[in-house]
Amino acid sequence: MSDVSFVRTEMLPEQAPPASEVGPIGWIRHNLFSGWFNSILTLVSLYAIYYVLSGVLPWTFQSVWNADSLNQCREIMMAKWGSTHGHACWAVINDRWLQLLFGFYPSHLYWRPILALVLLLIALAPVLYSERVPTKLLILTAAYPFLLPFLMWGGTIWGPISAALGFVIGWGVYTVASKQISGLIGIILGVVASIIWWLVLSSYFVGAMDSILPIGIEAVQSRQFGGFMLAILLGVVAIGVSLPIGIVLALGRQSDLLIVKYLCVGFIEFIRGVPLITLLFVASLLLNLFLPPGTNFDIILRVMIMMTLFSAAYMAEVIRGGLAALPRGQYEGADSLGLNYWQAQRLIIMPQALKISIPGIVSTFIGIFKDTVLVSIIGLFDVIGLASAIRADTAWNGIYWELFAFIGALFFVVCFSMSRYSMYLERKLQTGHH
Amino acid sequence: MSELAIDRQIDRSKMQVSDEVAIEINNMNKWYGAFHVLRDINLTVNQGERIVIAGPSGSGKSTLIRCLNALEEHQQGTIMVDGTELSNDLKNIDKIRSEVGMVFQHFNLFPHLTILENCTLAPIWVRKTPRKEAEERAMHFLEKVKIPEQADKYPGQLSGGQQQRVAIARSLCMMPRIMLFDEPTSALDPEMIKEVLDTMIELAEEGMTMLCVTHEMGFARQVANRVIFMDAGQIVEQNEPEEFFNNPQSERTKLFLSQILGH
Ligand SMILES: Nc1ncnc2c1ncn2[C@@H]1O[C@H](COP(=O)(O)OP(=O)(O)OP(=O)(O)O)[C@@H](O)[C@H]1O
Ligand SMILES: [Mg+2]
Numbered sequence: 001m002s003d004v005s006f007v008r009t010e011m012l013p014e015q016a017p018p019a020s021e022v023g024p025i026g027w028i029r030h031n032l033f034s035g036w037f038n039s040i041l042t043l044v045s046l047y048a049i050y051y052v053l054s055g056v057l058p059w060t061f062q063s064v065w066n067a068d069s070l071n072q073c074r075e076i077m078m079a080k081w082g083s084t085h086g087h088a089c090w091a092v093i094n095d096r097w098l099q100l101l102f103g104f105y106p107s108h109l110y111w112r113p114i115l116a117l118v119l120l121l122i123a124l125a126p127v128l129y130s131e132r133v134p135t136k137l138l139i140l141t142a143a144y145p146f147l148l149p150f151l152m153w154g155g156t157i158w159g160p161i162s163a164a165l166g167f168v169i170g171w172g173v174y175t176v177a178s179k180q181i182s183g184l185i186g187i188i189l190g191v192v193a194s195i196i197w198w199l200v201l202s203s204y205f206v207g208a209m210d211s212i213l214p215i216g217i218e219a220v221q222s223r224q225f226g227g228f229m230l231a232i233l234l235g236v237v238a239i240g241v242s243l244p245i246g247i248v249l250a251l252g253r254q255s256d257l258l259i260v261k262y263l264c265v266g267f268i269e270f271i272r273g274v275p276l277i278t279l280l281f282v283a284s285l286l287l288n289l290f291l292p293p294g295t296n297f298d299i300i301l302r303v304m305i306m307m308t309l310f311s312a313a314y315m316a317e318v319i320r321g322g323l324a325a326l327p328r329g330q331y332e333g334a335d336s337l338g339l340n341y342w343q344a345q346r347l348i349i350m351p352q353a354l355k356i357s358i359p360g361i362v363s364t365f366i367g368i369f370k371d372t373v374l375v376s377i378i379g380l381f382d383v384i385g386l387a388s389a390i391r392a393d394t395a396w397n398g399i400y401w402e403l404f405a406f407i408g409a410l411f412f413v414v415c416f417s418m419s420r421y422s423m424y425l426e427r428k429l430q431t432g433h434h
Numbered sequence: 435m436s437e438l439a440i441d442r443q444i445d446r447s448k449m450q451v452s453d454e455v456a457i458e459i460n461n462m463n464k465w466y467g468a469f470h471v472l473r474d475i476n477l478t479v480n481q482g483e484r485i486v487i488a489g490p491s492g493s494g495k496s497t498l499i500r501c502l503n504a505l506e507e508h509q510q511g512t513i514m515v516d517g518t519e520l521s522n523d524l525k526n527i528d529k530i531r532s533e534v535g536m537v538f539q540h541f542n543l544f545p546h547l548t549i550l551e552n553c554t555l556a557p558i559w560v561r562k563t564p565r566k567e568a569e570e571r572a573m574h575f576l577e578k579v580k581i582p583e584q585a586d587k588y589p590g591q592l593s594g595g596q597q598q599r600v601a602i603a604r605s606l607c608m609m610p611r612i613m614l615f616d617e618p619t620s621a622l623d624p625e626m627i628k629e630v631l632d633t634m635i636e637l638a639e640e641g642m643t644m645l646c647v648t649h650e651m652g653f654a655r656q657v658a659n660r661v662i663f664m665d666a667g668q669i670v671e672q673n674e675p676e677e678f679f680n681n682p683q684s685e686r687t688k689l690f691l692s693q694i695l696g697h
Contacts, residue, residue, distance in 0.1 A: 332505055333542030337556035337608060338532030340524075347555060351546050431545055431588035 059088050067091035069395035092399050093406050096390055100406065103226015103381050109154075109218065113229050116151040119144065120236065128421065145240075152225075152233065156216040158209040162202045170194030222300045226381035228410050233300075235369035235414075238307040242368070243361070245308065246315025247354075251345065253320060264316070271313035276371055279306040284378040303375055311368040318364055322357035323349065355429050362422035366415045383407045440631065440652050448641040451659060454481040455514075456612055456643045457502060462511035464497060471497050472508070473667045479645065481611070484638050486654040486675075487647045489664035490690060495647040498664070499614045502645070503534045516611060532560050535605030539617040541597045543589040549576065549600050550585040553607045561608065568607070575603040579633050595626025599633050606637075613637065615646040651695060655679060663687050 017026075032042045062081065067073040073089035081087060093100070102110055123144040126137040146160035173193040178186025210216075225233070252264035271279075283302040291297055326349060334344035354361070376385035387403040390396050457479040464472040471494045479485060487495045500506040501513060504520055504527045513520040515530045544552050553572035557563040563571070576582045579599035581592075589597055598618055605613060615634065619627040631653055638644060638657045648654070654661050654675055661678040663671045663686075671678070671687045679695075682688045 327540075329538060329540050329542035330544065332538065333544065335505060336503055336531060336534075336536040336538075336542075337604070338528050338560045339556060340528060343559050347559065348544055352544075355546065429546070431590055 055086070059086050062086075063088035063090050065090050065094055068095070070397065070399050088402050088405075089399060090402055092390065092396050092402055096386075096396075097406075099227060099390075100383055100386055100403075101227045102229050103386065104224040105220060105226070105229065106218075106224065109220060112151045112154070112217075112220075116148055117232070119147060119151075148233075148236075150217075153220055153222070154217045155219040156206065156210045156214065158206045158215075162206050162209075163198065165205070166194045166197045166202065169197050222298050225300060227386055228383050228407075230300075230375070230380065230382045231369070231372040231411075232414075234304060234307055234372040234375065237304045238311045238368050238372075239365050241308045242311035242315050242364075245312035246319055247350065249312060249316035250319040250323060253316065254323065268313045268316050271309055272317070276307070276310050276374055277377060279310055280374060280378050282306065299380070303378070303380070307368060307372065310371075311364060314364045314367070315361065318357050318360035319353060321360060322353035322355075325356050326352055355426075358422050358426055358429075362418055366418055369415065369418075370411060383410070440635070440656050442632075442635070444635060444656055445639045448639060449482065449484065449659070450641065451483050452481040455479070456481045456483070456516060457645075458512075458514040460512045462501070462508050462513060464501065464506065464508045464510075471667050472501070475511070475669060477662070477669065479612075479643065481643055482641050483660060484642075484644045484658045485646070485660050485662060486658040487645065487662045487664060488649070488651075488654065488690070488694075489670075493664045494667040495664055496616050499536075499616055499645055499647055502612075502614060503531050503536055505536075528560075532556070532608055533611050535608060535610035535613045537598070537601050537605060537613065537615045537618045539620050541589070541594075541601045541621075543597055543601055543604070545589050548586050548588055549581075549592070552589065552600060553604045556604070557607050572603070572607050575606045576600070578606070578636070579603045580629075593626060594622045595629045598622065598626075598630045602630075602633055602637070612643045612645070615644065615648065617647050617649070619648065619650060649694065651679070663690065665690070 033039045064073045064076045064087065067076060067089065068091075070089060070092070073091050074084045077084045077087045077089075098107065098110075102113065105113065119140065122137065123141040125133045126135055126141060143164075146164045150157065150160045170190040170193050174186045174190030176186075177189045249264050249268060252260050253268065255261045255264070280303060283306040284299060287297065287302055330348055330352065331344065334348040339347065373382055373384045376382050376388070379385075381389065384407070387407060390403065391399060455478060457477070459475050459477040462472060462475040463470070475498065487498065489495050497506055501508050501520075502515060507522075508520075516533055518526050518530055520526065520530060544555070547555065550569060550572055553576065554563075554565065554568040557568040557571065558565055573582055573585065576585055579602055581596055581599055581603075584592060584596060584600070589600065592600065602618075618634070619630050622630060627650070631650060634644070634646070634653070635657055646653070646658075656675075658675050660672055661675050662669055663678070663682075663684075665686050671682065671684050673683075678687075679691065682691055
């Protein structure tokens with residue numbers, strides 16, 4: 001009797017799985033035809049996709065790119081395909097794309113908005129991709145708010161310098177006063193000093209410096225602004241300014257000081273309760289009634305302020321949601337270590353609340369960016385306004401789809417980028433279980 | 435509740451109670467609206483004491499120790515911590531908070547910061563310690579609680595017991611003279627309870643003044659020098675652990691002990 005039981009000494013080689021389980025065929029079987037219901041859904045969807053594409057693709061690609069008018073476009077279509085139906089006339093974009101992008105901005109100065117856009121991307125880089133970009137670039141980020149209006153509107157360089165000086169003066173007054181008297185009084189005096197500078201002294205300073213040392217670039221009037229450039233300009237300002245204001249409003253709404261709290265609540269609820277269009281009409285018409293006659297308060301600036309306030313009210317509510325989602329323990333942890341209110345907010349509360357709110361914040365950004373097209377209603381020539389103007393032109397009277405497809409594509413690229421960036425950011429900030 | 439065995443020799447050489455007063459509470463009262471949570475609390479804690487506060491749920495134990503670093507406000511009476519009176523003066527409150535460490539039931543670590551950043555944040559911002567020094571000190575305390583290798587991880591990647599030890603290290607980085615513990619082991623599994631208790635025992639062995647709300651009666655017996663029993667917002671009884679467990683005076687204490695020790 002042998003006491004050695006059977007032991008296999010060598011293993012069978014691994015066999016390749018059958019072709020029906022792997023590769024493209026396996027994938028299709030598992031994902032598209034796993035059961036009769038899924039198979040029917042797959043077939044129906046395929047047909048729907050085919051139906052849409054069979055209309056859109058020929059329209060997009062069997063199209064006319066060079067023509068001077070819609071009629072000429074149609075003649076070319078008839079000659080080529082025997083029908084004017086189902087073919088796009090991109091010639092209108094080819095003819096007018098510069099205008100759609102820049103409005104009536106002087107064409108020899110196009111480099112300025114382009115430079116402003118490039119600088120914007122560079123200035124944003126250290127903020128958006130903090131770990132890959134040298135932090136020294138933050139200097140440009142800080143200077144950008146003053147560079148942007150200078151590049152866009154031009155004029156004397158002393159304007160933006162004087163605006164920046166206002167901050168320096170406020171900061172100086174704050175540091176001196178907060179050492180000599182107290183922190184709160186320091187803040188108040190600093191703000192008052194800045195405001196006095198901007199409203200009263202700044203114009204004398206600019207006038208004086210300009211007569212001594214006239215440095216400047218060609219000025220561009222606000223009514224020449226337009227096109228997609230205007231959407232980006234309004235969007236960037238509204239987005240950039242509304243985030244900090246929204247944070248302050250959200251904190252104010254939680255404040256123990258009743259006056260601060262009800263001011264914030266009142267502001268947020270009022271702005272959210274009113275359609276943006278109404279605010280824009282207020283900006284364009286009513287504000288003139290309240291301002292002293294003769295004041296020249298730029299229309300684009302007014303619109304910017306209204307859009308910023310509108311966006312800030314929504315931002316405040318989104319951020320309040322993030323604040324509410326934080327467990328009380330985070331506040332107690334910060335308090336128990338002796339951090340004061342502002343340190344706790346800045347180091348513990350806000351980073352987490354903002355992270356929770358990223359999807360909402362980006363939705364608000366995208367919303368306000370798309371809402372910039374509403375300015376066409378108060379007579380500014382943004383892309384929509386220009387599209388109407390182009391269609392009113394006898395050469396292009398009757399064209400419709402091509403213009404809006406182009407405008408839609410422009411907005412889509414920007415909004416989709418923002419959306420993707422927010423997903424990247426959420427992944428980057430993920431610190432949970434892994 | 436069963437008693438977790440503490441299977442190590444406890445070094446009592448440095449566990450000495452000095453004459454210096456660390457905390458003095460006089461006739462303190464606190465209300466939540468109309469609800470009188472703390473009634474006529476009088477308590478003096480000397481430097482180096484290890485006090486365990488026990489009592490049924492809702493008796494006001496957490497509220498009491500949270501009053502000591504002004505996480506809760508008291509309405510009557512006085513609290514002196516390290517010679518500073520706890521009043522509404524924010525300067526005093528911030529000063530006391532930086533002298534008194536607190537460890538919570540649910541750790542309350544900052545999930546967006548690494549373990550090391552959790553430990554260096556308050557020293558850098560509150561004490562203005564240079565970053566390098568703060569990091570060295572943080573590593574020192576992380577070694578003490580035996581998790582230096584986790585320094586670059588995030589709290590979400592650690593076990594409960596490890597998180598609670600980080601929380602202790604985070605408090606210690608502020609070099610507190612008093613440590614408050616509010617049920618530091620209640621949210622943990624048994625094997626993790628042991629590692630946290632070990633850390634607390636080591637702290638006691640170094641002479642730290644400690645006030646612990648806990649249900650770990652083994653810890654109370656072997657480490658505390660005084661056990662305080664609270665019920666319905668009052669201090670009902672306080673005594674040395676030996677006397678407290680073997681010879682309770684009031685009926686309420688007897689009832690509580692029979693429930694918690696399962697006699
Ligand atoms: N913020 C609050 N508002 C109103 N009542 C509260 C508040 N916090 C606690 N209480 C009440 O005060 C009483 C004492 O609470 P406390 O948390 O101090 O009890 P505890 O002894 O720590 O109990 P446990 O062992 O369950 O932690 C309880 O009755 C509780 O319901
Ligand atoms: Mg409690």
